[in-house]
Amino acid sequence: MSRGSWNLFSIAGACGLAMLVSACSSSEETKSDVDPSAATWQGIESKGKVVVGVKYDTIPYGFVPQGQETPVGFDIDLVTEIAKRWGVELELQPVTSANRIANLTTSKVDFIAASIVHTRERDEKIDYSVTYIAESMKLMVPMDSTINAIADLDGKTVALAQGSIQSQMMKQMNPQARVLEMKDWADVYLAVQQGRADAAFDTAGSLGSAVAAAKDAGVSLKVVGEDGIGNSPFAFGVRQGDALVRDKLNFTLMDMVEDGTYEAIFKKWWGTLYASTYQVEVWPK
Template sequence: MKTMIRFNSILAAIAAVAIAGAGVHPASAQAPDTIAQIKQRGKLLAGVKFDTPPFGFLNEKNEPVGFDLDIVKKVAERIGVPVEFVKVTSPTRIPLLVSGNVDLSAASMTHTQERDKTIDFSITYYTGAQSLIVPKASTIKSLKDLAGKQVSVQQGTTLEKNIAAAAPGAKIVAFKDYNSAWLALVQGRVDALTGSLNILQGFAKDNKDYVILPDRFSVEPFGIGVRQGDSSLRDAVNFALQDMWKSGEYAELYKKWFGAEPDVPLEVWP
């Protein structure tokens, strides 16, 4: 399937904020029939990350790849159109969705009650856990050792809230993306990095001087976001995920990107 890359202006996020500020319900920005709109346009616009391996990142050819992107391709196949990947970040993934710049957001996004007030979510397609990575020589061995220490985290995520609650004595330093948070650790500007376990494993795999601590202090159910009330597209996403689970395609993609069998089954309806 041919994939294309489109970069969006920050004005989209500003427009979304303006809509919220005016008291307009997010659902009012959606098309009456998103599936029909996608087919008329001839492509699915999918918000994905370009900096969060293995969910969404740029490969050595500067092409976007990852688990989230492969999932979205299957959704697009079900609808019968190609997919165009639109770069989003944690702060912009919901505003760009609400403002109509993307049809869905598949961006390693945890389904929370607070976010559910603004957008709708698919069934959980990945269940992760939050942990910490530190240099092997570090004196930090667990959460209780973080008092007075600086911990980098990705800005605008549930990860940021979780670490603040789990280690109230730590000094939280938020960065716009994982790569920046990781670089801060490598350069010694922070003492630890917190994030989703599988993402930290990606960093540790290629950097043997770092170790992931055994603490697991949150459960992160990832969902694909659609505009509130967009039941037709949400159903298309859910049915694609469930078909993938039943056919074994989901397990193949999971093993491709995580190197293991999925340990949490997807919700499948009769």
């Protein structure tokens, strides 16, 4: 029971004797010394392990290459380096667009690095680190498609992932488009390859990577669409009030920027898609 639910008289009545009063007071003081915002970090330290929710279906953030079992990706490389610098073991927990926030709020993971866009609506449920990459939205279509813009999607089927911001955006940007929500992004890309959807709507980087992967499989796709649609700032998600974990993520990421580690990871995954490295916000020490 928290201190706020007690008053001076109930404490005295419950404890009665001076010795019991002393014992009750000691218990209350112990509870008040615990900072709720430090609980997750203390758990990470005591276990010597951090559990991170990551995608297994979103190229190049987190995915499992065909014929392999181990996930790789931009998000995964970032959290691998973070765990190393924290001196703890890293455990990856697969999440999807639909369940990643639930996995965080129910403490199945310590934080999420799951290509999640920082929105004002989501910020009411969880907290975020600084932005570590930002992208705009594009369309992926078959090579012979005549679709070139959002306006061309009237009556067309657009594949999207359940629980994604892209799904909300498409319903607002073109209500005449038929939205096909899939369980995960791998199914979204496959729907276009197999002709079950006319287009996929996702970030430019992810679609560029999906086009490259499809080409390796002998399927010709292309990325189209206007520039600058749907600014999407990606950040690590932490539980509401987990200020210590959020700060440690921010400061570790900023250290990685300053020593060149972030740039190396960025170029590994985005070098063929973007001419310059994303400029992460770095605060003075």
